[in-house]
Amino acid sequence: MNRTVSHHLNRQSFIFSGIRYALLALVLLQPAGLLAGGVYQEPDAFIAEAFDGTPPKPSVLWLDKELKQQFADILAHPYKGLRIRYWQQQDKSAWILEEIGKEKPITVGFVVRDGRIQQVKVLVFRESRGWEVRHSFFTDQFKQAGLTERHQLDTRIDNISGATLSVRAVSKLARIALLLDNRVNETRTSQIDTSSRG
Amino acid sequence: MTRKQKKFTAFLWHRRAGLTAVILVVILAITGIMLNHTARLQLDSRYIDNSFLLGWYGIEPDGTPVSYRAGDHIITAWDNKLFFDQHIVTDLQQQIHGAMAGEQFIVVALESAIILLTLEGEFIERVSTSISFTNIQRLGMKYNRPVIETSDPLYYIADEHILDWDVISNEGIEWTRAHTLSDEEREALLVSYRGNGLKLERVILDLHSGRIFGNYGVYVMDAAAIALLWLSFSGLWVWGSRRRKMRQKRHFQKHHRS
Numbered sequence: 476m477n478r479t480v481s482h483h484l485n486r487q488s489f490i491f492s493g494i495r496y497a498l499l500a501l502v503l504l505q506p507a508g509l510l511a512g513g514v515y516q517e518p519d520a521f522i523a524e525a526f527d528g529t530p531p532k533p534s535v536l537w538l539d540k541e542l543k544q545q546f547a548d549i550l551a552h553p554y555k556g557l558r559i560r561y562w563q564q565q566d567k568s569a570w571i572l573e574e575i576g577k578e579k580p581i582t583v584g585f586v587v588r589d590g591r592i593q594q595v596k597v598l599v600f601r602e603s604r605g606w607e608v609r610h611s612f613f614t615d616q617f618k619q620a621g622l623t624e625r626h627q628l629d630t631r632i633d634n635i636s637g638a639t640l641s642v643r644a645v646s647k648l649a650r651i652a653l654l655l656d657n658r659v660n661e662t663r664t665s666q667i668d669t670s671s672r673g
Numbered sequence: 674m675t676r677k678q679k680k681f682t683a684f685l686w687h688r689r690a691g692l693t694a695v696i697l698v699v700i701l702a703i704t705g706i707m708l709n710h711t712a713r714l715q716l717d718s719r720y721i722d723n724s725f726l727l728g729w730y731g732i733e734p735d736g737t738p739v740s741y742r743a744g745d746h747i748i749t750a751w752d753n754k755l756f757f758d759q760h761i762v763t764d765l766q767q768q769i770h771g772a773m774a775g776e777q778f779i780v781v782a783l784e785s786a787i788i789l790l791t792l793e794g795e796f797i798e799r800v801s802t803s804i805s806f807t808n809i810q811r812l813g814m815k816y817n818r819p820v821i822e823t824s825d826p827l828y829y830i831a832d833e834h835i836l837d838w839d840v841i842s843n844e845g846i847e848w849t850r851a852h853t854l855s856d857e858e859r860e861a862l863l864v865s866y867r868g869n870g871l872k873l874e875r876v877i878l879d880l881h882s883g884r885i886f887g888n889y890g891v892y893v894m895d896a897a898a899i900a901l902l903w904l905s906f907s908g909l910w911v912w913g914s915r916r917r918k919m920r921q922k923r924h925f926q927k928h929h930r931s
Contacts, residue, residue, distance in 0.1 A: 517803050533836050557797040560836065
């Protein structure tokens, strides 16, 4: 092979290598957010899954002053909204709640059974950072978590470095879900008591 | 033998700095004088209504408002905000496709969500309709209940609590129509959107500090201030040098005149 051809081939392979590395760098150097975030599961799919494919009709819980105050104490800001819808079948309830992580809301689905969290799933994540909360290594920590008298979780939830605000948002929503389940069950129990006495 | 060219470095750099920074120094000086007389010039009680400046500060809404009548009230979507009359109720992430007042609620239809307000405009709930349907095209009313048309097209009527939706036929539905805002209504929305408004004092302050052009503007103004410092010191140096040279010249002329 003469020197001109060899030189040309070397130059070509150099150019192709350069392009390959540039593309690789472009992908690797993308902010993590561009490779994460989005809709992980549609709310209706989550509800259907929570009730083995046959979800009950939704109900609504109207928020009274006491509940709104409790929400504000947990969230550290007033809760916007006058009612929350939920799905309930016997001792199981499912909730879809939203809270802002850093700047955008995170949509999380909760299944509560017998006053304890059975399942937590991040349904929609809209931020560019903190999406690690969607993984089971984080959400599994909430399984069997209950609420103390002071409306704190009775289970320790480990933080994820770089996702503190997302972790906080999901933890707050878990407390809200347990509080709501508690309220719904209280209402149901008092209705049963009233009808049995009547 | 050639004459060695004198280098009057300080003067050259004094001139260069002055020419380079002249515009910025003029802005610094004028805005500084204005700020010194804020009360007299009433800078803190005059408001900007220039669209370009308001847009620059991000307090001019983008796009065109889309409004619907809901009973005696007007529901408007403008720049990702939902208005009940002129009050901002909540943020929007989807386009609006209709609004109506029912028996108990005001219903606002988005692309795949419904927002419920009380008849007084208080936010009740935002519901994703993906559980029942998506691609909402328009909102209507039948039996005083909201009806949704999707892109299929299929028609869904809500129950009285707006919890569940049933399929119905496209008969006897009164569809909502967009409302054209009057000038007063539009102005009321703008006032609400802008909040307290943009004071002239704020603009002058930001111009003086360079902040009106962001962080880099601040650095540029810092450079102008440093240039002004340089002009002061180099000006003093030049004056001192010239004075010394004039003295030397006079001394020479006095003692070496023949």
